Amino acid sequence: MLTTILAFIAAILILVSLHEFGHYLVARLCGVKVVRFSVGFGKPFFKKKRGDTEWCLAPIPLGGYVKMVDTREGSVAEEDLPYAFDKQHPAKRIAIVVAGPLTNLILAVLLYGLSFSLGVTELRPFVGTVEPASIAARAGFVPGDKILSVNGKPVSDWADARNEMVLNLESSEVKVAVQTASGQTAARNINIAGTPEADQVIKQQGYIGLMPWKITNTLGEVVAGSPADKAGLKAGDTLLAADGRAIHSWSEWAVLFRNSPGKKLNIEYSRDGQVAETQVRPNSEELPDGALIGKVGVAPSDDKAWHETITHHYTPSIGEAFQMGWNKTVNYSVMTVKFFGKLVTGQASLSHISGPVTIADIAGKTAAHGFQSYVEFLALVSISLGIMNLLPVPVLDGGHLVYYAAEWIRGKPLSERIQAIGLRFGLAVMLLMMMVAFFNDITRLFG
Template identity: 40%
Template sequence: MSVLISVLAFVVTIGILVTFHELGHYWVARRCGIKVLTFSIGFGKKLLSWQRGETTWQLAAVPLGGYVRMLDERERPVEPEDLPRSFNQQHPLKKMAVAVAGPAANLLLALLFYWVLFISGVTTLRPVLADVTQGSPAQQIGLRAGDRIDAIDNKPVKTWDDLAEFLIDAASRHEPFELAVHSQSGDATIAVDPTRTSLGEIDAGLIDRFGISPLPITNVIGQVAPDSAAATADIKPGDRIISVNGKPVQSWSVLQQAVMRYPVVPVSLVLERHGQTLNKTVTPHEVVVKGEHIGQLGLAPKLDEARWNAQQMQLRYGPLAAIGAAWNKVIDTVKFTLQMFGRMIVGHVSVKQIGGPVTLADMAGRSAQMGFLPFLETLARISLSLAVLNLLPVPLLDGGHLLYHTAELVTGRPVPERVQAFGMRLGLAFIAGLMALALYNDFFRLISG
């Protein structure tokens, strides 16, 4: 069922974002007096088409993009009366406007989505460390459960999302940075050197490796997976874990470390159930996660509901204030995306973070199952990523066309066709390589769990 939801969410996501992107090109082209021949959602074989005015509207078989085909002398002979409406006859500024209109449409769509989110009210988390893993880099530099991160390198942290984003941004520079921390003992500044901690590799697991979590977990078992090692040993939800291998369990991470590091090695557990003490010996199942063999009991902890409720906060703005908040969110997200891409080029961020259709479908499916507003937020983020990607100065992308038209504006003549043809081959190679890398990463994530 979850696979079906992911597929449907993926189709809806691509349909909305690509349609709006191409509508941007279409609308500006029409405003500039350019004749639009075809508006297509999807590539390849035509599945459905209809004629409206002078434009053929169609749905094609491969739902991974779309295009707007305009009248152009370079593609086909043009009747003399239509020459003023041919794309290649337009002033470079008009061509530039058409090229940038697609990404601009995605930016505006994201702005609209964030505006809806902010006037509806977004439930988010406070930047409070509800749990710090024992022995983790976070604990080693002095962070403790209950600490609040107020700033990272003087950038104010208001939510957990800010904390995660700013931490990744700071760590990806591979330079020391500072955390402004508020704790029960007062305010402090803690220096962090990413090269000496687990923050060296920038990927989705950075926060977990650093050892911090917004989830106020307890040492009480919340869930037991069917057919798991724990289920076989008759461990039940509600059991409280007192010790593992004789070591007191003051946090869930103590149990995780004892189990994950030694797959298929029996562990001794002391549990409390309804006031009675139970002794259990359990052999963890061996599983492979991201290429690493680890032990797994099949347990999930119970959250401290009172602390969890206190951890949550809601951001809600009036209609006018929401415009400013949405604009700031769009700008911050675009800046962060560009910074990560730039650091990926110089090797500070792993190319493993590039995801393809499977990753996109998983993101869309997960957020769709969480509700309308989480799905809307995912749409906004993907829309911004699509805008940034298309503005890269790569032939075949909008940014490549923008580069050609800018050169024409400066030199007073179009870029020679042989140069454009060579650029097209380079662009095809880049896009093919990027897609191959994305699909490889998708495949690796699937087989590694």
Template identity: 40%
Template sequence: MTLLYFIIAISVLVVIHEYGHFWVARRCGVKVLRFSVGFGNPLFSWKDKHDTEFAIAPIPLGGYVKMLDEREGPVPEHLLDQAFTQKTAWQRIAIAAAGPIANFLFAIIAYWILFVAGTTGVVPVVGEVKDSTPAAVAGLRSGDEIIAIDGEETTSWQEVSWQLVNFIGEDASFPVVVESESGAQRRVDISVSAWLSDSEAPDPIDGLGIEPRRMDIPAQIGQLSEDGRALASGLKTGDIILEVDLTPISDWYQWVEIVQAAPEQTLALLIERDDQTQVLSLTPARKELDDGEVIGFVGAGVQVPEIPADWLRTSQAGFLQALSLGVEKTWNLIGFTLESLWKMIRGDVSVKNLSGPITIAKVAGSSASGGLESFIGFLALLSVSLGVLNLLPVPMLDGGHILFYSAEMLTGKPLPEKVQIAAIKVGMFLLFSLMAVAFYNDISRL
């Protein structure tokens, strides 16, 4: 199912991106020869009344719009006015920019729908504050609800995380407004230095030293990895862990602590299944974390009980307000994406944070399992990332083409062919290097 959701996500965003190019090209009088979703020889295709071929190809990692272009071969005299190369520089800029703009418009519409329908999140109440962490030094306490961070309201843990990621890799001090269990509000100032800059997958909430308020969750097995030790040992979904090595298990957290502390050590389990007890033997696999710590891992997820209603908060906006919030959310994400890329270039954030198709597929699957709201939010986020990436002034990307055509507008003539070829080679090197790092990160996370 993860692969299916990945294909759906990529296909939707490719169609949106390429349709932006297609729509503006048609409006500028350019003849479109092919609109392909995916790469490779078409699995099937059809043509419209304008003789444009629409194709579905087998490699779902992108797509393209092929236009009539003198650079790719002779163009018949009667079609010359429909060639891309015959259009003005500003028209070519509009066609190149239309793909990323379409991605941004999709994100605005997606967030608009979400805000109108209402988004539900877990109220950000602190469960535990770890000693000697930025949160502890600032004076956050168990039971505090985080009301705002750096002047921005935070109604859920997701919003808390989004506000905190802005400070990753930075030396900063920012205000946090909290409300105690008694209802009294106060401000604390949290200071960080080169915060989480070396982390491969930074968790800003944990990085501050905060653990969200936790439910009482029984040690009941929910999901099992097909290649995990838990399934191989005979554990099944719905099993309740009663004892480990004769130690009674009170909740899921205790079970996780015992497993993580016992890599490659055999554990004797007493479980309950269908109102009967059984004894199983389980040896957690060895897993090394980013910081070098070695923990036990069995490939088992928890059976999550229903979250209490008073732990949840639903935010809903009117029609016009939701549109405004959608624009604001998309704009902030564009800024955040650009800032994150700049931090990587400066070395303030590790390039280990780059993700390729494997990680994207996993996130697509997990977001889809979280429901339609979660999946739409993921599509919007990925759409913004795709739009920003394509606008970077790198030859071979839309932003590179815009750079060439802008130079042509300024000088009154196209850049010399040798300059364009050299720039494209540099662009290819940069893109393939970026892809190689992303694939390496994906594989290292497996």
């Protein structure tokens, strides 16, 4: 929990403070007087005046802000009027406003470049496991498939393949070209657009029953105090048969345990080359619909040989790393813009929107996983922050860009009435998105 909180706070302070610093830097270059630069919100507990600007630290670490001289926000001394933000040419105001989101996108390139320069581990787009009766199984996926393209777009790694499938499955049929284990080309079509199943996939963070890993019948984990632990099973044991019937795949074992609540099972397994037997009685667990399922408290291990096959690790040169960082930032930016477009046209579910709880959870998990994972998480959130702020919604930077561009074209500002209507609309949109984000967070947390 402490790691999650600290990782989340650090992410917000870094990304938002640099966003605001972009506004600050270009404002100073454009001759605008900046009164305050605050990291955090609330009453500052630290202040230091340097030149015309007061630098502050405030107790609520959920962002920051830059306060410029502006006649719309109160009286301004006559000698400061030439340096007021609202008295600048629209081109200067556009530059100041766009500097924040642009800083986030540049930061993403730098963060990705830094991470990639330390080494890159890619998962090749191979299917290792297909969950029985899942969406992927119905689409025809089988272990050993290599994903070549999604809706005609070539993919080079597992993350790209997964993102392309998830982004499109709500609005259209997803056509996936694969190369089978025998080397032949085949098609796997996912068609769940417009069904409740598509929304459920989003709630499950894009899971359709596909995994790149191959899992074996060898136990990777045995939960202490579980039925398996009480039966004497240990990590490293390989399950062979149940009630005299040989079982060859983990999915069959999972189905057997799930369908045997409270039932005694005679298990045959091997340990250190020796075959042994034991009896396991799965615990009964009631689902919300009243159905009972069995659980024995075990998890499988993955196939190490297959792991080596699908994992590609290399260390690019510095130049290559930052070129890759640029490409990754561009690709994710385009994907984010497409997502918002689908959201507006109703082709994407609101379940995709995440709030601070989900972001904090991912921040904690990536920080626990290592420096590179956390840096790449920061880069991805920085892209989202940059693109979202460029949306043409009043109260966001993109909304101000629309106002100033219109003023530049017309030769005069939009009327106060139109700007007020836009402000109310923007606040309503942002309030709605915040409510949806919190609802989705709570659903994922307890769901």
